[in-house]
Amino acid sequence: MSSIHQELVNIVGEDYASNRREELFTYSKDLGTSQPLWPEYVVAPKTTDELQAVVRLANETKTPIVPLGGGMTLAGLALPQQGGVIIDLKRMDKILEVNEQGRYMVVEAGISHGKITSYLKKNHPNLMHSEPGAPPAATVGGNLAIHGQGDLAHPYGFNTDMVNGLEVVLPTGDIARFGSCAVGSGWYTMHPLPDIGLFLGWNGATGIITKVSLKLYPCKKFRENNMFVVENEEFVPDVLFEISHLGMAEDLIATSSEIPPMMNRLHYISIINTGDSEEELEFKRHMTFDVQLAKYIRNGVGGIVSLYDERSRPQVSKSADWKKGGGFEYVGAIVPVSFYPECYRRGSEISGRHFIPYTVLGRVIGSCHSMMFSWSYAFNRADDATVKHARDALHETDELVMELNGTIWKPAIFGQKLMLERMDPGALRLMKEVKKILDPNGIMNPGNWEVD
Amino acid sequence: MYELKFDPDLCMACDTQDCLVKCQHMDIDQEAARTEILKLAGGEDSFVLRDCVTCYACEEYCPNGNHPFYLIVKMQEELGMFPLPDPLVKSGVQVGIPFRGEPVIDEMEGTALNMGVFSPLLGRVAGSKLFEGLPIISHDSRKMFHYFCQLMYLHYGKTSVINERLDGIIQTLAAHGAKEIVHFHDECYGTYTSYAPAFGIEVPFKSIHLFEFLYNRLLELKDEIRPLGYKVVYQRPCSSRLSSDKHPFVAKIFDLISVEYMDREYKDENAMCCGATILGQKKEGSRVYCAEIQKKNIDDMKKAGGQICVFNCPACMQTLGMPVSKAGIMPLFMSDLCRLAIGEKVG
Ligand SMILES: Cc1cc2nc3c(=O)[nH]c(=O)nc-3n(C[C@H](O)[C@H](O)[C@H](O)COP(=O)(O)OP(=O)(O)OC[C@H]3O[C@@H](n4cnc5c(N)ncnc54)[C@H](O)[C@@H]3O)c2cc1C
Ligand code: SF4
Ligand code: SF4
Numbered sequence: 001m002s003s004i005h006q007e008l009v010n011i012v013g014e015d016y017a018s019n020r021r022e023e024l025f026t027y028s029k030d031l032g033t034s035q036p037l038w039p040e041y042v043v044a045p046k047t048t049d050e051l052q053a054v055v056r057l058a059n060e061t062k063t064p065i066v067p068l069g070g071g072m073t074l075a076g077l078a079l080p081q082q083g084g085v086i087i088d089l090k091r092m093d094k095i096l097e098v099n100e101q102g103r104y105m106v107v108e109a110g111i112s113h114g115k116i117t118s119y120l121k122k123n124h125p126n127l128m129h130s131e132p133g134a135p136p137a138a139t140v141g142g143n144l145a146i147h148g149q150g151d152l153a154h155p156y157g158f159n160t161d162m163v164n165g166l167e168v169v170l171p172t173g174d175i176a177r178f179g180s181c182a183v184g185s186g187w188y189t190m191h192p193l194p195d196i197g198l199f200l201g202w203n204g205a206t207g208i209i210t211k212v213s214l215k216l217y218p219c220k221k222f223r224e225n226n227m228f229v230v231e232n233e234e235f236v237p238d239v240l241f242e243i244s245h246l247g248m249a250e251d252l253i254a255t256s257s258e259i260p261p262m263m264n265r266l267h268y269i270s271i272i273n274t275g276d277s278e279e280e281l282e283f284k285r286h287m288t289f290d291v292q293l294a295k296y297i298r299n300g301v302g303g304i305v306s307l308y309d310e311r312s313r314p315q316v317s318k319s320a321d322w323k324k325g326g327g328f329e330y331v332g333a334i335v336p337v338s339f340y341p342e343c344y345r346r347g348s349e350i351s352g353r354h355f356i357p358y359t360v361l362g363r364v365i366g367s368c369h370s371m372m373f374s375w376s377y378a379f380n381r382a383d384d385a386t387v388k389h390a391r392d393a394l395h396e397t398d399e400l401v402m403e404l405n406g407t408i409w410k411p412a413i414f415g416q417k418l419m420l421e422r423m424d425p426g427a428l429r430l431m432k433e434v435k436k437i438l439d440p441n442g443i444m445n446p447g448n449w450e451v452d
Numbered sequence: 453m454y455e456l457k458f459d460p461d462l463c464m465a466c467d468t469q470d471c472l473v474k475c476q477h478m479d480i481d482q483e484a485a486r487t488e489i490l491k492l493a494g495g496e497d498s499f500v501l502r503d504c505v506t507c508y509a510c511e512e513y514c515p516n517g518n519h520p521f522y523l524i525v526k527m528q529e530e531l532g533m534f535p536l537p538d539p540l541v542k543s544g545v546q547v548g549i550p551f552r553g554e555p556v557i558d559e560m561e562g563t564a565l566n567m568g569v570f571s572p573l574l575g576r577v578a579g580s581k582l583f584e585g586l587p588i589i590s591h592d593s594r595k596m597f598h599y600f601c602q603l604m605y606l607h608y609g610k611t612s613v614i615n616e617r618l619d620g621i622i623q624t625l626a627a628h629g630a631k632e633i634v635h636f637h638d639e640c641y642g643t644y645t646s647y648a649p650a651f652g653i654e655v656p657f658k659s660i661h662l663f664e665f666l667y668n669r670l671l672e673l674k675d676e677i678r679p680l681g682y683k684v685v686y687q688r689p690c691s692s693r694l695s696s697d698k699h700p701f702v703a704k705i706f707d708l709i710s711v712e713y714m715d716r717e718y719k720d721e722n723a724m725c726c727g728a729t730i731l732g733q734k735k736e737g738s739r740v741y742c743a744e745i746q747k748k749n750i751d752d753m754k755k756a757g758g759q760i761c762v763f764n765c766p767a768c769m770q771t772l773g774m775p776v777s778k779a780g781i782m783p784l785f786m787s788d789l790c791r792l793a794i795g796e797k798v799g
Pocket of ligand 2: 462464466467471486489513514518519
């Protein structure tokens with residue numbers, strides 16, 4: 001038994017620390033195309049105290065640590081690039097407070113989005129948070145560490161824009177809090193204190209998020225998916241712009257895919273409208289279809305596919321699992337909404353070159369301030385040639401995003417390098433300094449957002 | 453290519469012009485009706501092509517079996533006046549393309565049940581005494597589009613798509629070797645017994661309407677029938693207009709299982725379309741019109757005192773099932789109602 005393993009056992013107990021190969025095997029894998037990378041240990045703390053002790057141990061022994069939530073990014077971001085300890089945070093999943101009137105909740109960061117959704121549905125049915133389209137096991141901490149977006153992205157932006165307060169364990173093992181909670185006055189706002197938030201979007205390379213105050217929003221009684229379709233991709237940005245002008249849709253997503261054939265070379269726009277009554281919903285349908293989109297219908301270039309389609313949450317993406325063998329990975333980019341047509345055309349060309357049925361999706365973030373555009377590539381896990389095609393397609397897509405002047409979202413290591421190459425030198429220097437100051441021993445998820 | 457058999461002489465001699473006079477969605481007097489139908493028969497434009505909501509009903513209204521609806525659809529295509537916006541037409545046409553491999557042709561004799569494109573509903577028939585002993589065609593939802601009767605494209609102004617694809621579908625069905633085929637959906641029944649002959653397309657098997665089959669089967673199981681005693685209303689689908697000779701089986705089944713078939717405005721010949729296809733039509737106001745007729749229809753069901761709304765067509769069920777149940781009426785497929793009547797549980 002190695003001494004680090006023993007120390008870990010001492011901190012969390014025997015059941016929650018392991019260096020056994022069969023257990024490490026699971027943690028060496030990623031759902032996407034990444035090659036397996038093995039940790040030496042895995043540990044699953046239950047409390048912040050335990051987590052602090054683990055981080056201190058790692059810092060003293062200069063052992064790399066990789067925080068892990070649901071492990072759902074698909075981009076290999078929680079794989080140990082340099083071995084070390086994987087810290088599985090899923091046991092830190094308590095709901096600490098729900099403030100109905102202040103519309104926020106404080107949670108431990110290892111909690112899954114699925115748990116939050118079902119808890120709110122049961123106990124606070126008039127409140128909701130922004131749930132990503134990921135499988136429900138995705139955690140709050142992991143999602144914030146990559147600037148995720150959920151089903152309230154259209155009205156309220158990135159999930160990281162919906163944070164009212166944060167607690168972080170720093171690479172030294174110390175704790176820091178941000179927002180009103182930092183001055184002991186509750187978890188109700190992130191502002192107006194000086195901005196020293198250096199943890200969101202960092203893939204855990206600057207610290208481990210342990211507590212989060214999440215903004216909650218009104219949850220209407222009824223939620224329906226209204227589907228609109230156009231053939232000409234050039235219309236998509238305007239359709240989205242017209243709908244977002246109303247400021248009513250809860251979620252706004254455009255998709256196109258080669259399979260099933262009914263979606264091939266067509267663009268389906270899913271408009272999630274909600275209401276507390278049929279009258280409220282009908283008003284929204286009226287404004288959306290009889291007013292904003294009427295010109296498309298009248299001219300025969302856009303059509304209502306379906307209305308009244310009741311939509312329960314969470315809405316998990318099932319896209320792109322069209323090759324036998326059930327694997328897929330996607331490149332996501334944050335781009336202006338106006339990029340949709342070009343992203344679609346170029347993406348479907350890449351797919352074609354790699355014999356993968358194309359699947360693209362664009363989710364509106366804010367009032368058409370930007371869009372998360374994704375290109376998904378399916379592969380058969382048991383067929384190396386298809387995995388290679390998918391991997392090559394992903395790299396080509398990363399390069400495409402750069403060529404289009406987009407911003408890669410949750411880039412894999414390859415994409416991070418492309419982004420860093422183009423980074424403003426001032427920002428690059430600052431990133432390097434921040435990392436050096438916070439993590440002088442370079443133990444935090446090494447390889448991620450690393451400035452040479 | 454197949455040609456519609458439509459006889460303008462029948463219209464000349466016709467003394468009702470019921471096809472258009474009875475139309476629920478247009479207000480046309482007999483004289484205008486005669487003018488417009490003859491215009492269409494002569495290949496000319498008519499406002500009917502724009503105002504038709506494609507409810508199929510005129511196929512039934514015509515007392516002379518002259519296929520006025522097929523003529524309307526044919527002319528919509530010929531004059532490029534599609535009722536739906538282009539992307540909906542494209543998506544509809546693409547829906548029917550099989551993409552999950554070739555069907556497995558298991559050989560059968562005698563009578564078989566064809567699920568068509570509704571193999572996902574197989575659970576509703578599998579294991580029921582009603583269908584005992586019937587081999588099933590199209591039981592694999594991945595392959596179901598190989599059995600898609602294509603008639604849906606009448607809503608799209610696309611007889612060309614039907615005519616292009618139907619032969620292949622018929623061959624696939626026929627390859628199973630069954631001499632008689634019971635069609636789960638009466639749109640399939642309408643395809644092989646009304647549309648195909650109207651266009652001179654040969655069908656090498658005999659088709660049996662689901663309701664006729666259910667009625668005869670219930671007669672065989674008569675001793676097991678428990679009178680249900682519900683008050684029921686019926687949502688008659690558009691495709692039933694292609695087999696109006698089979699519509700009386702609705703009342704006969706209800707009678708046999710002792711449910712009360714409630715009188716209401718939108719009953720039998722005056723049935724109201726579920727609205728599914730009207731929703732997306734490009735004619736101004738279609739969405740609102742669709743909502744209006746759906747409301748009228750459901751209000752009518754409530755007024756009639758229906759406890760159960762019986763559906764024949766899965767598309768009607770998908771469109772109206774939820775609002776019907778929100779109105780306090782239980783939506784149920786006819787086959788499920790019959791299963792209840794012989795004491796089977798339905799999920
Ligand atoms: C089908 C599918 C659909 C998806 N749809 C969406 C979507 O709609 N929106 C969206 O945002 N994402 C989506 N994703 C991507 C991803 O699954 C989610 O963003 C998910 O929330 C990531 O959380 P996780 O817990 O799985 O993170 P992980 O994969 O465990 O971790 C992500 C990164 O954060 C680090 N990390 C984990 N926990 C912490 C912590 N507490 N503190 C600091 N760093 C940490 C990890 O080291 C890693 O670098 C989707 C994924 C799939 C498979
Ligand atoms: S189609 Fe039928 S009802 Fe209409 S005019 Fe001709 S014969 Fe008469
Ligand atoms: S199909 Fe219906 S709407 Fe069209 S003309 Fe015939 S009856 Fe009227």
